[in-house]
Amino acid sequence: MTAVRPRRLAHRGRVQARARWFDRALAGDDAARRAVLAAWCAGATVTELAGGYLVRWPRVSAVDAELGAGVPLVEQADVLWGAPLAAAERADLEAAAGCVVLVRAGEAMALRPGAVVDVSGWVSLGRVHVADVAPLAAPAAPEPERPPPAVDLREKLGGIPPMAPSAVELAEQLRHRADGPRVVQLGTVDRLLLSVVRALRSLLPARTGKAHPVHVQALPPPAWLQRLGRWLDGVVARSSLGALVGRRYAAYLARLAEMFERGELGEALRHAIPLGGESAGGTGWSWGLPSPRADLSIAPWRGAASSSMALGPDVYDYMRRMYRAAFERLVGLGRLDEAAFILAELLGDAHEAVAFLEKHGRLKLAAELAEARGLPPGLVVRQLFIAGDVERAVDVARRSGAFADAVARLEKTDATQAAALRVLWASALADAGDTLRAVAVVWEVPTLRRLAKDWLQRAVEGGGEAGATALGRLLELDPALFDSVKLRVTALAADDDATAPAARVAALATLKETAAGRVLARALVRAAWQDVQEGRLVLANSVFRALVTATGDAALRADAPSLPAKKGEWLPARAEPRVFNCAASDSGSTPVHDVALLPDGRVAVALDALGVRVLSRRGRTALAVDEPATRWVLSDHGDRALAVRQLDRDRWRATRVDFRTGRAAPWLEEALTAFATTHDGAWWMVGRGHDLWALDLGADRARVAWRVPDVGGRGTGAVLDVARSNLSLAFLAGLESTVWRYEQPGMVLRDRLEVPLPEVALAARVTANAQLAVVRRASDDDATALVLQLRWLRGRMIERTVSAPGAGLVLLEANPQWVVTGVSVAAGVQVTLWDAAEVQPRAEFFLDGRKRACARLMGHALCLGDDRGTVLVLDLVSGVLVRDLRV
Numbered sequence: 033m034t035a036v037r038p039r040r041l042a043h044r045g046r047v048q049a050r051a052r053w054f055d056r057a058l059a060g061d062d063a064a065r066r067a068v069l070a071a072w073c074a075g076a077t078v079t080e081l082a083g084g085y086l087v088r089w090p091r092v093s094a095v096d097a098e099l100g101a102g103v104p105l106v107e108q109a110d111v112l113w114g115a116p117l118a119a120a121e122r123a124d125l126e127a128a129a130g131c132v133v134l135v136r137a138g139e140a141m142a143l144r145p146g147a148v149v150d151v152s153g154w155v156s157l158g159r160v161h162v163a164d165v166a167p168l169a170a171p172a173a174p175e176p177e178r179p180p181p182a183v184d185l186r187e188k189l190g191g192i193p194p195m196a197p198s199a200v201e202l203a204e205q206l207r208h209r210a211d212g213p214r215v216v217q218l219g220t221v222d223r224l225l226l227s228v229v230r231a232l233r234s235l236l237p238a239r240t241g242k243a244h245p246v247h248v249q250a251l252p253p254p255a256w257l258q259r260l261g262r263w264l265d266g267v268v269a270r271s272s273l274g275a276l277v278g279r280r281y282a283a284y285l286a287r288l289a290e291m292f293e294r295g296e297l298g299e300a301l302r303h304a305i306p307l308g309g310e311s312a313g314g315t316g317w318s319w320g321l322p323s324p325r326a327d328l329s330i331a332p333w334r335g336a337a338s339s340s341m342a343l344g345p346d347v348y349d350y351m352r353r354m355y356r357a358a359f360e361r362l363v364g365l366g367r368l369d370e371a372a373f374i375l376a377e378l379l380g381d382a383h384e385a386v387a388f389l390e391k392h393g394r395l396k397l398a399a400e401l402a403e404a405r406g407l408p409p410g411l412v413v414r415q416l417f418i419a420g421d422v423e424r425a426v427d428v429a430r431r432s433g434a435f436a437d438a439v440a441r442l443e444k445t446d447a448t449q450a451a452a453l454r455v456l457w458a459s460a461l462a463d464a465g466d467t468l469r470a471v472a473v474v475w476e477v478p479t480l481r482r483l484a485k486d487w488l489q490r491a492v493e494g495g496g497e498a499g500a501t502a503l504g505r506l507l508e509l510d511p512a513l514f515d516s517v518k519l520r521v522t523a524l525a526a527d528d529d530a531t532a533p534a535a536r537v538a539a540l541a542t543l544k545e546t547a548a549g550r551v552l553a554r555a556l557v558r559a560a561w562q563d564v565q566e567g568r569l570v571l572a573n574s575v576f577r578a579l580v581t582a583t584g585d586a587a588l589r590a591d592a593p594s595l596p597a598k599k600g601e602w603l604p605a606r607a608e609p610r611v612f613n614c615a616a617s618d619s620g621s622t623p624v625h626d627v628a629l630l631p632d633g634r635v636a637v638a639l640d641a642l643g644v645r646v647l648s649r650r651g652r653t654a655l656a657v658d659e660p661a662t663r664w665v666l667s668d669h670g671d672r673a674l675a676v677r678q679l680d681r682d683r684w685r686a687t688r689v690d691f692r693t694g695r696a697a698p699w700l701e702e703a704l705t706a707f708a709t710t711h712d713g714a715w716w717m718v719g720r721g722h723d724l725w726a727l728d729l730g731a732d733r734a735r736v737a738w739r740v741p742d743v744g745g746r747g748t749g750a751v752l753d754v755a756r757s758n759l760s761l762a763f764l765a766g767l768e769s770t771v772w773r774y775e776q777p778g779m780v781l782r783d784r785l786e787v788p789l790p791e792v793a794l795a796a797r798v799t800a801n802a803q804l805a806v807v808r809r810a811s812d813d814d815a816t817a818l819v820l821q822l823r824w825l826r827g828r829m830i831e832r833t834v835s836a837p838g839a840g841l842v843l844l845e846a847n848p849q850w851v852v853t854g855v856s857v858a859a860g861v862q863v864t865l866w867d868a869a870e871v872q873p874r875a876e877f878f879l880d881g882r883k884r885a886c887a888r889l890m891g892h893a894l895c896l897g898d899d900r901g902t903v904l905v906l907d908l909v910s911g912v913l914v915r916d917l918r919v
Contacts, residue, residue, distance in 0.1 A: 035125075035139040035140065035141050036117070036121050036124050036125045036139065036140045037138055037139055037140070038115055038117050038118070038121050038135060038140050039118065039121075040115055040116050040117070041115055041135045041138065042097065042103070042114070042115050042135065043097040043104055043106065043114075043115060043116055044097055044098060045096070045097060045098070046094055046095070046096055046097070047094070047095060047097050047104055047106055048092045048093070048094055048106060049089075049092065049093055049094075049095045049097075049104040049105060049106055050088065050089060050091075050092050050093075050105060050106065050107035050112060051086060051087055051088040051089060051104075051105040051107070051112050051132075052071055052086075052087050052095075052101075052102035052103060052104055052105060053081060053082075053084055053085070053086050053087075053102055053103045053105060053114065053132070053134060054067050054068055054071075054084050054085045054087070054101060054102040054103075055082075055083065055084040055102075055103075056083055056084050056085070057083055057084070059101070064084065064085055065085075065151075065154050067101040067102060068085050068087055068151065068154075069151065069154065069155070070101075071087045071101075071102065072087060072151060073089060073090070074090075075089070075090030075091075076088060076089050076090060077148060078148070078149040078151050079145040079146055079147065079148050079149060080145070080146035080147050080149060081132060081134075081143060081145050081146060082134060082136070082143050085149060086105075086112075086132060086145050087102075088112075092107070096578075098581060099578060099581075103134065105132065109129070110129035110130060111127045111128075111129065111130075111131050111132070111133060111142075112131070112132040112133065113133045114132070114133055114134045114135055114140075115133070115135045115140060117133070117140060121140070125140060125142055126142070127142035128142070130144065130145075131143060131144055132144070132145060284303075284305075285305075285347070285351070287303070288300060288303050288304060288305070289350075289354060291303065292354050292357075292358055295361075297358060297361070297362065297367075297370065298370075300358070301370060301373065301374075301378075304355070304374075304377075304378050305351075305378075306377050306378050306380060307348065307351060307352065307355070307378060307379060307380050352379065355374050355378045355379050356379070358374060359371050359374040359375060359379075362374065368388075368392050371388070372385055372388055372389050372392075372394070375388055376401060376405075382401060382402070382405035382407055383407065383411075385398075385401060386398045386401055386402045386407065386411070386415060389401065390415070390418070395415070395418055395419040395420070396419045396420075396421075398415050398419065399412070399415035399416045399418075399419040399421060402415045402416075403415075403416070403428070408434075408437065409428060409429070409432035409433075409434035409437065409438075410434040410436075410437025410438045410440070410441055411437075411438075411441060412428055412434070413425045413428050413429045413432075413434050413435070413437075413438035413453075414438045414441045414442055416428065417438065417442070417449065417453055418442075418446070418449060422456070425438075425453075426456055426460065429457070429460075430460055430714060430730070430737075431737050431738060432777075432778070433776075433777030433778055435453070435457040435460070435473075436457075438453060439453050439454050439457065451477055451479070451480060454473055454474060454476075454477060454480065455474065455480060455483065457473050458470040458471075458473040458474045458480075458483065458484075458487075460714075460730075461473065462487050462490075463713075463730060464667075464669075464712065464713030464714045464729070464730070465667050465668075465669035465671045465672055465713040466668075466669055466712075466713055467487040467488070467490050467491040467494075467498070467502070467669070468491060468498055468501060468502065470484070470487050471484040471487050471488055471491075471502070471505060475505075481509055482509070484505070484509060485506070485509055485510065488502045488505055488506040488509065489502075489506065490692075492506060492520065493692070494631055494632060494669075494670070494671055494692065495535075495631055495632025495633065496531070496535060496630070496631025496632050496633070496670065497534055497535050497538040497631065498538075498631055498669065498670075499535070499631070499632070500524060500535040500536065500538040500539035501538045501539065501541060501542055502542075503517050503520060503521060503539050503542065503543060503549075504539065504541070504542025504543040504544070504545055504546065504549050505542050507543070507546055507548060507549050507552075508542075508545055508546050508549070511546075511548060514548055517552065518552055521539065521543070521552045521553075521555065521556065522555065524536055524539060524556065525555040525556050525558075525559045526559075529633055529649055529914075530568060530907060530912055530913075530914030530915075531629075531633045531914055532563075532633075533559075533560065533563040533568050533569035534569070534892070536556045536559055536560050536563070537560060537569070537571070537579075539553075539556055540553050540556050540557065540560070540579050540582070543556070544579070544582035544583065547584075550582065550583050550584045550585075551583075553579075553582070553583045554583045554585050554588055557576075557579055557580055557583055557588065557592070558588075560576065560579065561576070561592065561593075564576070567910060567912070568910055568912060569910065570602055570909050570910055573594050576592075577592075577594075580592045602909060602910065602911070603874050603875065603907075603908055603909060603910065603911035604867060604874065604908075604909075606874055606911065609864075609865075609873040609874050609875050609876050610874070610875045610876070610911050611875075611876050611878070612875070612876070612877045612878070612904070612906075612913065613877075613878045613880070614877070614878065614879045614880060614902055614904075615880055615881075616859075616860065616880040616881025616882075616900075617881075618902075618918075619881070619900035619901055619902060619918065620900060620901020620902065620903075620918035620919040621901055621919070622639055622642060622901045622919045623639070623640065623884075623898075623899040623900070623901065624637050624638070624639065624886065624897030624898060624899070624901060624902070624903060624919055625637075625638045625639065625640050625661075625662040625663070625886055625897070626638040626661075626662060626663050626664045626886050626888065626897065627664075627886065627888055627895035627896065627897040627903055627905070628664045628666045628673070628888060628890065628895060629890060629893045629895055629905050629914075629915070630646070630670045630691060631669075631670040631671075632670075633649050634646050634647060634648055634649065634654060634691075635647045635895075635903055635905065635915055635917065636664060636666075636673065636691070637897065637903060637919060638661040638662055638663060638664055638675060639661075639919070640660060640661070640662050640677070641660050642660075643656060643657055643658045643659050643660060643661070644656075644657045644659060644661050644675050644689060645657075645919070646691060647903070647917060647919070649915075650917075651903075651917040651918065651919075655691065655694050657675070657689055657694065657696045659675050659687045659689070659696050660677050661675030661676055661677045661687065662676065662677050662678065663675075663676040663677070663709065664676070664709065664888070665686070665707065665708070665709055665710065665711055665716060666709070666710050666711075666890070667710070667711055667712070667713050668710060668711070668712050668713065668758065669713060670691070671690070671691055671692055672688065672689065672690050672691060672692075672713070673688075673689050673691070674686045674687065674688060674689070674699070674700075674711070674716065675687045675688075675689050675696070676707070679701070682703040682704070682705065683701065683702070683703050683704075684700075684701070684702060684703075684704045684707075685698070685700070685701045686698075686699050686700040686701075686734075687699060688729075699733065699734055700727070700733075700734040702718075702720065702734070703720060703721070704718050704719065704720055705719045705720065705721060705750045705751050705752070706718070706719035706750075706751045706752055706753050706754050706763070707719065707754055708754045708755060708756045708761075709888065710756065710890075711729060711756075712756075712758065713729060714728070714729055714730060715727065715728065715729060715737060715738070716729055717754050717756050717761060717763075718754065719750065719751025719752070719753075719754055719763060719765070720751070721750050721751070722741070722742050722743060722749070722750055722751070722765075723739055723740065723741050723742065723743065723751070724739060724740040724743055724751055724754070724763055724765075724772075725738075725739045726738040726739065738779065740772070743763070743765040743766065743770070743772060749765060749766030749768065750765065750766070751763055751764070751765045752764045752765060752766075752769075752796070753796065753797055753798045754798075755797070755798050755799050755800045755846075755847070756776075756800055757776075757800035757801075757848075758776065759775070759776055759800070760773060760774065760775055760776055760782075760800050760801055760802075761773070761774040761776055761779070761800065762774070762798050762799065762800055762801065762802040763798060764796060764798040764804070768786050768788065769786065769787050769788050769789045769796075770784065770785070770786050770787070771783065771784070771785055771786075771787050771798060771802050771804060771825065772784050772802075773801070773802040773825070783802055783825055785825055787804055787823060787825070789806060790806065790808045790821070792808045792809040792811070793806050793807070793808045794807050794808060794809065794818070795807045795844045796844075797844050797845065797846040798846075799846050799847050799848050799868075800847065800848060801848045802825050803822065803823065803824055803825075803846070803848060803868065804822070804823040804824075805820070805821070805822050805823075805844060805846040805851050805868075806820075806821040806822075806823070807819070807820055807821070807834060807844050807853060808821060810833075817833070817835070818833070818834040818835045818855060819831050819832070819833055819834060820832045820833075820834045820851065820853055820866065820871065822851060822866075822868060822871050830870075830871040831871075832866070832871045832872075834853050834855060834864070835855040835857070835862070843863075843885055843886065843887055845887040845888065845889055846868070846889070847868075847889045848868060849867075849868055849869075849908075850865060850866065850867065850868055850889050850894070850908065851865075851866040851868050851871070852864070852865055852866070852887045852889060852894065853866065854885050854887065856883070859878070859880045859881070860878070860879050860880040860881050860882040860883075861879045861882040861883070861884070861885045861898065862876065862877070862878055862879075863876070863877040863879065863885055863887060863896060864876050864877075865877075865894060865906070865908075874911075875894075875906060875911065877896060877904065879896075879898050879900075879902065881900060882898040882899055882900055882902075883899055884898060884899040885897065885898040885899075886898070889908075892907060892908045892909050893905050893906065893907060893908060893914070894906040894908055901918050901919040902917075902918060902919075903915060903916075903917040903918070903919060904916055904917075
């Protein structure tokens, strides 16, 4: 093999790479190793090659050759090529199979990889401290409109007689779930010993049993209490009481084993004891004892007294083997119902029972069993769907967020049914207003992409960043729409509104995927460069260069200059806050109670008794709904909202408003103590007294889809505040100020901590990531000076002075990035925007002549309104005032 000087030295554009090579000499060993770890995936191999590292992936991956570290390598004829060599150049090089061709110093050389590198030694875990942990609480059980069915397999399968009363009683003992002690004939010493043991055992927490869905489980008992429990178990086991219990257990189990061995399977099943999936019988003692049984002869099986519980791990293993042998025998005899009963009831293996029932065509029973036994929601949805109960499958999937899991499970067995469930998933998302996610769901299956056309057109009509993103997808789906897409792209490129720059960047993300889209994208790139020059858009230079490259315009790539660095002018980085003044004479005529910026640049205002309006970019009324409202509960997708108004002290009325069609319909009238000011289109989180509710927005009338009861703690407090995002839910509850945080989707409880509020607190708001923003008086003696206190769950706290003496609190709004305070001053209202990370003021609004103001933090915008009809919207990145309207 000889070196060749190729005409093209590297791949360009998007290539199908099988590997990457990282040069240690170019970036240093540490940087090369970090790049290798970033590129590594499951199944990848790392080898030494030419003083660098070769990362070979298990499958081909589409990569941008001009972005990212390392040299992309394309596999052809069992050779990895680092440059697109011509056929004659490849012939001259004579690279053998297994070689890697790299171009270095202008020459292409065929090299063979060296030794395999173990990258696990590169990752240092440091000192690992193993901490004792305890669950905060069992997951809150959803409350569906139709509860899961109770499945009695003896009745469902048929032909299996009910379990004998003595077997029922003994099964309870094996599970340690006896309701109380049974009466047995004991001597005086035994009764005295049992009384002492019960008194001492009352000091220990119960070891089994299901906790209330929302109660926090107790921490593990101290070590000395655990040692005391083990000592008590030994004392009882060595007493005559222990011997009595052991003999009764032994006799019953011996008789049961004989029935199985003789092949009397029907009678054996009547007396069989469910093991319930217990791991090894446990090591604790069950205090309740079975009553004497008339049909059970007392015959020793294990001997008299024992130093441990009569049913140890070996007994449980024996019973499992016995049940498993009976199962195999019944399958061989064709008695499938009884075999399934053994799996589900006796062995407690619901997963295997469901698979067995499905295999033999009992689909409905398999679905009922999966739901009743609390199997993973994705599996439940799959079983309900293949059983034909589509309505319930969709209901469970919506409540649990298990569509993706269910589709993945179905794709392994039936691609047709998986595609059908995928369509239902996308339809549910579209109904909730999340059209782009609906498109993404069907986009993965090429045959389903045609369904996305209506959703894409709906997104385009909605405008904003979502509508701009949909333009590229729409063009990719139907190239015949090039002219209509071109008109919208041209209008977007020429749009001088303050909200247009972000939409232009969103459009570029999808337009660059097609050749026709890249042609249209060139105008948007030029407009984006102008946006940055004028300070209307914050864009990293590397991102801008990537957008320029994606257009495929060589002239544009050569002429486009680097972006100026203006980080000091970004709002989060300002040393001094931006100041905005609004004179008393500069006002409207209608008091504004709430403001929300919609994705298409329009502004929705709530005007109390005058109803709700949607204002155009220039302040004209584009939509008016005669529905009194003082608060907005806006959808994350901006296409709909709940218009909310307080009827009396605790009672609220909510009306659904569709901004696309202008339709409004009353939906809820309920006593609420708190509610989230946004929703995801599917659930609205509200506090009702001591309960947290998730109201199903897909229902014609409000119904509870999920709830956490009694969050106030011992009934002493209610839900005080609720905040949510796509990733988490947090709420403040109880007089003891307990902050709860759930992870979404799935509603998994992650934090539950008491964060006592100061006695001089005037207002408190919780954020979606469970920060707590509090405005309090400076001291008990001084009722005029105010202080902003920002607290994190794990102890960090920052305080800043909010106002000068003599001020009174007007409003407080918070999210994980920003906090807004409002105080009344002599001239009117002063609203301050604080950076939550450093608690430093970034913007101040002086609204002269006002007595009241409202604020809303949403995405990258702060929306303000007041009692003089002022509507202001501030861009939280650039610091530009994008709306300055009067109502």
